[in-house]
Amino acid sequence: MHDTMLLTAALSMVDQPVAVSRKERIAFMNTAAITLAGRNLTGKPTALLIPSHIMNTQAQKFTATAFIGTKNCSVKVSTYEGTRIFVMVCNEQSPDDREALYANLRTTLSNIKFATSCMSIIAEDEGNIKLLEYGRSLNRSYYRMKRTLSNVTMLNAMARGEMPFNPEAVDVTALCKNMIDEVMSMDNMGVTIRFNAPEKIRVVADRTLLQQLLLNLLANSVSHCQHNGRIHVSLLRTDKNLIISVDDNGDGIRQDDLAYAFERYKHEIDFTKPQGAGMGLAVVRGIAELHKGAVIIESRGENMGTSVRVMLSLDIPLSEKMNSPRPDYEREDMRLILSELSYCLPLKSFSEVMED
Template sequence: MMPTHDTGSVRSKLIIMAVSTTFVAMLLASIAMLLYDLRTFQQYWVDDLTTQADIMASVTAPALAFNDAKTAQQNLAVLRVRPQILSGAIYSAAGTRFASYAQQSSANLSFPAKPGKPGYRIEQGELVVVHNIVENGELLGTVYLRSRYGLVERLINYATILGAVMLGALVIAALVASRLQESITRPLLAVTNVAREVMQRRDFTLRVPGNNSGEIGVLVAAFNDMLAEIGRRSHALQEANLTLEHEMQVRHRAEQALLVADRRKDEFLATLAHELRNPLAPIRTGLDILRLRSGDAQATQRATDIMERQLRQMVRLVDDLLDVSRINTGKFAIKTGRVELKAVVNDALEVVRSYVELHGHDLVIDLPDRPVFLNGDATRLAQILSNLLNNAAKYTNRGGRVTLSARVEDKNLIVCVSDNGIGIAPDMLANVFEMFVQVDSTLERTNAGLGVGLSLARRLVELHHGTIEAKSEGIGRGSEFTVRLPIVVEPELPTKTMPAAFISSETYRILLADDNVDFVNSIGALLSAMGHSVVITHNGPDALTAAARFCPDFAFLDIGLPQMSGYDLARGIRRLSCGPMTLLIAVTGWGQEKDRQLAFEAGFDHHMVKPVRFEQIEEILSNRTSVKKLRT
């Protein structure tokens, strides 16, 4: 409760208002009653003294008539029983004093020479009544009476009584108002306390208790509703602020990511230019060797090996970039099937063995004894392992150790590629799988690459529903990459049959169609040297005519042929009588997924992207499981 001496409080104001109202009402009532009483008092005394004068006139009339002054004096002496009457006198009709009376205490009073007009008057605080003595219509004389008029005493006494009554009424009003004001001030004080707590604690769930009625109840209910509305708006504002802060954080992270991506893009472009120029120098040198020392078989062989190795490196870079581009645009797809682990490892080793040997590393392979089958794309699985092995060899000092191990745990294949190379800093472990990120990005680095190998490996692992993780104990302590892939236990039936003629034959009839004369002639010469029957054409119509006459087992067709596209040529060969027996291979520089789809829709069985290595052609010829079955 608020202190009572605080005149600014609602409680004090209510009490003062009630007491003031009571005081004013009592004062007005007292004044009215006092005036009424004074008027009544005056009228009472006038009537009483007039009556006394009338009685005195009746009893004194005979004495006047008979001029008996003694009897008149005796009649006036009767006034002794009325102490309020100070003096009295009988005047004759002529106006002379006939008899008189005065109290002993008022002996010094003087009588007027003439009685004056009949009636009453107040002289010096005393009441004077003059009454005529009339007998049978004849004026015999006049009665003069002077009496005390205690109006002041009456006023003081009555005012004292009214003051006491008013004071008691004010005290009672103050007590009653003090009691009644709690029904008003208690809810207001509760509203004030809740408002203060809300401002201090910022807690809009607080409410004013109580179930008041009337205007106070309406005030409390409105205040509680206001708190609820403010709470809802405050909560909405807080939510909006949190959302705005989150959006600002997301935008800040996005801006940082864009800055990092822009910086990495610049670094990538510079690195790409560097890495693409690097193989060109040895190739250019090899061409110079071939031109200047064409007769030296050993020099020619060495130059050929250099050029082939550098060309393979360039093709690898371009293939990785194309794969990354297809993955990022959502156009990359894998062809899943039953794949044996050792076959995948062998394919990967074929790609990286020369690179590992070039660096003088020890390569340790530890695989399960029993066959392990995966459901995936054999080429892409081999690409995962080759990228990891290539990365390990790249970041390991010459003469290091690279290990490839695999084990089976709970229907999962765990493949680990580890090395004792330069290692990875702890702050880089979370970023090594991001695009264009390289552990060593200095100009003095001795390790080539674009920083896409590990990113591509991770995306390929995810497409096979697996996971990949990088571990390292720090700089100079090597690194380890762990790939987890699901395995297939159930056997898978073969999906294709092979004609017996193809299984038993060792040489094939091969049709080559390409407008690149150097390329097609060199490939034809190599195939002829292996004992195959080869027909070379340089446009579509000639190739279709040769196919009808030659009935090839394999047809390697360029897509961009003059006069007839490779797609139309493939459709034409399929319509020949021997067309269903021919295995069609598209050889083109277009390597997007839509280009592969167009080739398969035209009737091709394989799609090869230029530049084509002769090993790829040999793989198609030697892989008898890929020979197309007879079409019905």
């Protein structure tokens, strides 16, 4: 009882919303949690506050996304001797219109791309191996900058509720298989990607966003796997959701860092290897929420791998803008792969030939 009183007193002073659950009932809510929920649910069933996809996850420690009250939140969950503690992080993002800056950056990137292509053509004609290598290096930098700009633009559009969303009928099995096959066709990837799914899982989803979601998850796993690492991608369709699971045997995530997994820029910088800006999982979260879904991340700790489950609702209406279904794979997808995996792919992947 004394320990419980100390815990309650400590959590009462925490600024972030915190709730404690025992035997599937809420035992404690601090002031911030009551404000977030809109009422005091102490003594009520935990399901009134915490969604079922979190309640049904058996891991001792994990982080997931969820709607709490009326807000999108990251929920860090810790379990100890039958008691679950939920710490909710709900970011208030004010509209930040920087379209003029983004347009200027896009124009600059286009000029860099054009100059790089010209240099590569000249180097090819002259047989200048060193100049070709410089061209590939510039091309890789172009795709890295393009990915960062794309992610920033996308996250800001999502925050303003202005993200284009065009759901169409998609064969998710074929789409994922084709994308993974293309990624694995790259030389010296250093990892093995295994894919399991029933044939022809068809859902209504935004095809382009679905590709970006998958590639962001793959990029996250590849960048944290050592040489000869293993990644397992699987699909499962339930009555209400499409579940995309990506498991790897990579570096894993420290338990203290799980709470910040969905927050952009908040990751420890490792100067021994190239890294993005820490926006990949934030983009995954945003895409999932556009599809009325959620994301769960589990990690047993450093060097013990990471598991990510993305749940997308099957209750998505077709967009009126889509007049006819598109093929499950287009050659333009190669440029998307080069962009999304620009921090993972070897330098030789950025030859101009790879884009054609």
